[in-house]
Amino acid sequence: MNKYKLLLILTLMLCILLQNSDSTNSQTRLFNMSYLYFGSLSSYIHQVDKTKGSLNVVAPNYFDITKEGQLDITWRLQSSFIAEMHKRGVRVVPFLANHWDQTAGINGLINREKLAKDIALAIEQYNLDGVNVDIEGVGHGYRDAHTELVRLLREYIPSHKEVSVAVAANPSGWNTGWHGFYDYQRLSNHADYLMIMAYDESWESPESPIGPVSSLSFFERSIKYAINQGVPKSKIVAGLPFYGRIWKLDGPTLENRSITGLGLSSLRVDPLIQKFNGKLLFDDKTQSAYATFKIPTGQSFFLGSAKLTEGDYVIWYENEQSIKAKLRVPNQYGIKGTGSWALYHETPNTWDYYTLWLNSTYFTDVPIGNWAEANINHVSQKGWMKGTTSTTFSPNSTLTRAQGAVILVRALENENYEPKSYQFKDTVRHWAQKEIETARELGYLHGKTSVKFDPNSPLTREQLAKILYNIFDYPLNENIQVPFTDVPIEHWSYEPILAIYQQGHIKGYDDDTFRPRGLSTRAQMAALMDRMSADFENRLK
Template sequence: MDPMQHTTSAGGRGFSRKWTFILLLAILCGTALGIYVWDKYVPNSKHEQPDFGGLKKPVFYQGKMMEHAAIGEKESLKLPIDTVKNELDPNLTYEASTGSIIITTQNKVVRLRTSQLTVMVNEKPFNLKFPAVEEGGIQFIPMDPLKSLYGVELRESEETGAVLMFKEGDSLHWSKAIAYPDKPERTIPLRSGPSIKNTIYVDLKQGERVLVWGEEGEWLHVQLPNGYMGYVKKDQLTPDQDEVIPKEEEPKSFVPWKPKRGKINVTWEQIVNKNPDTSKIPAMPGLDVVSPTWFQLDDGEGTIKNAADPAYVKWAHANGYQVWALFSNGFEPKRTTDALSSYDKRMKMIKQLLAYAQMYSLQGINIDFENVSLKDKQNLVQFVREMTPLLHEQGLILSMDVTGKSDSESWSLFYDRKALVDSLDYMMLMAYDEYWASSPKAGSVASLPWVEKSVVQLMKEDQIPASKLILGIPFYTRIWTEDPKTGKVTSKAVFMETPQRIIKEKKLTPVFSPETGQNYLEYQEDGKTIKIWMEDETSIKARMELVKKYDLAGVASWRRGYETPEVWSLIDSYLAGP
């Protein structure tokens, strides 16, 4: 073989392999480019039927589908209770023991019972067209009361059964599919996701309206009136006229009474065995309200023991005082648990208080529930919510006494102060008993730093408005006795004038305690140390300065009869001042 011929043949084969490789590479690149172009620019034309997750009558609010579907149709439409509770009224309560749905608004207490057409509104009967029902273990509320109580609007699709829910005042942003005048048959795809590669749910007609709930890049998240939701490119929609769900006229709010000067001066009247002889009560200049401890929970059924005295009311009104009678739970936790446990028992208490208020011409009720089980926290809130509209309907003021915040379950933690104040006209902070009667350590009944801390905690942590917060102040102090032999500490509560008498009798000189903001007295007697943190003009002035500093609603004192006469003018001068 010719060597030269052999070389040429080998070179030809190398040349052929090179072009084959280049050709294959070009094909591969072309294919990759084609795939890239297809993926990026060629839209998915597949269609997919929208799915409501198996729900026959899904409920939507602001583009979000609720967990449970509605039932009924048109006038008989009903919403599941969890939807109403989650989206309209977190305070709605279902009482399983009586099959009651309880709704409280600013001026109404409404009770619906399962399968009953009669509904109680402020304890007056009204008839519904359709009752509340239970289906599949879920309570359903008919449309009529929802519209009247919450101003909710429900739009039901005849095509799909979907229900779109709107609240009064909601702003709805509508857009419509753009028009192609030269291509009237062209449609705009509503896709399952924000990409041209997502499947198409619906082919929108030109000019078809959609609700816009949000945006994601160059896509808008939209919903059709029939409930179907998906994504449309921004440039394929044009803004249409927005819509605002009309508001019903607001009911007139109850305006709680307060004196012309603005700040309220309340004192409690403790009734132990009998009402006081009013002819012996001295003048109390600047006092606005007396709160006698007349009503007490007597049993777990909600019966109230009544110690009211018409003669006391006549005296109070003759002297220009309002009467806000106090209702106590007797500090009995078991009795309280039972009485708060059901709507019927709570309403029994409320109706008795309403009757007594009318009978004795009262201007308000003051609730004093103490030593309550933590498990009753929500039921106590519910009791107050149910009471407020009915008292306001009779023009009565509702106030409630609460302790300062602490880690005690039965004396502090059971108060949901933030929830309670929404229903109350006034909240009285019982800012005393920092050191209580049986305390193992001697101390002030209410040192000023402790009182101020209590006020600030309620205002900051529980958002109690100053305009509703009344500072409770003590008209008493404690004489503490420390026995070095036994190591025991004992105390007894005394009137304000007792330390003053001791000072005169024993020729003592009190010293000011900057730690407590009070005058302090200490002396020896029979080998024992006597300590008194005094309630006097100095401490009362300091407490009134707190009312002024935080612009509180006023002051309430425990109790009438413990004070020295000059206290009333002192308090009045602060409340009347600028």
């Protein structure tokens, strides 16, 4: 065999391997869809493009049900948009909506035979890729009729096109009311998947609790309910919200309007907080973000047609940390993937990390199999350490004194602590000033002098040991000495190093040294925090 033939064979083998690799990636990547309803028609293509290839399906509002139960093809339908999506490999599956109009929903179900045939014809006429049935606000008495509509759609729509169903989240297993309208198990016999609307744990009503739109527990229990109902995991899609809800805590507005769970886009939260000097907070128990602010007398702010006037407000909403917590769940339960309501309301950086986290690649610079991968993932999930960007962790970067202070303040849940004084002159306007002063005031750490902290200097191994010793005050066993040749008993950090060593949290190097003045990397800090997680959690009890 000459060298040219050998080269040709090797090239062909490489192509086959690459094709198989691509095929594997496409098979293992989890499904993702989103609804398209808001914004101008001219923005639709941009809305999808900014998802950076994350979407398999986009579901615009092309199909409505009239009050008479007939199909209405909405003004939103554009053949040019459908064609552009197909060029991008994105399927266009419009959602069929009654928009909570009970009369329209009921009449559509009564007229289901004709409705199903008309939808099938429209899908063929406009080169659409299926239908997502999103009938809401209809009672459990029409449960069987709803299932029958989905069965008819599956019968009339070609099998290579999608029939999916949006279903109410039902973590409490209600059988009546509009939650009882959805027969999960029987619907899954006919649908390609169920899109669980795992949001509106709180809603717009005086009866609604003030709290998350979708806590992590609510999100998970909604998935578990579907699994327990016998829905195949391959047919379960969990929906995330790109919006929040706002409450006025001290009565109606000056226009006598009660603000009780009014929905607002995630994009509106930061402008409100910045304008009124509010606080951005995070609830670890529910893994949900919230914010508080006060509108002063004489000032106001419009949210759509709602005029917010003077008073105290709270917003519960989704941020990067809460979304990332939810994006871990589909892989944990082995379900098909995620959906979202709705495009146009997500914050700009959402699509930087969404696909990565959905597919268990949490940071692009922490490859699968990295020695600290599990540690980094754990502490980032707990919110103790965050990425240096939405998609990177910088594991080999040196840990600074400021970063160390922030990590410990987060782990000890003191982020909302307000220092009584600010002593360090070199932390003024520093991004971590508040956390540094909090850590000083609570006795976790000290400055290099009474007025100098040196926030950007590296945090040495012995300094970190001393900080942890300050926090936990571990007992010392005098019969066990430090085994490190470079930490003499008279050294200032001997006791802290000995205490942390005796707890089994830190180790030395193979040459029997500890290297007290050595620098810690962010990956090493993540590993240490992970090993100490039980100690941190016990301290908070």
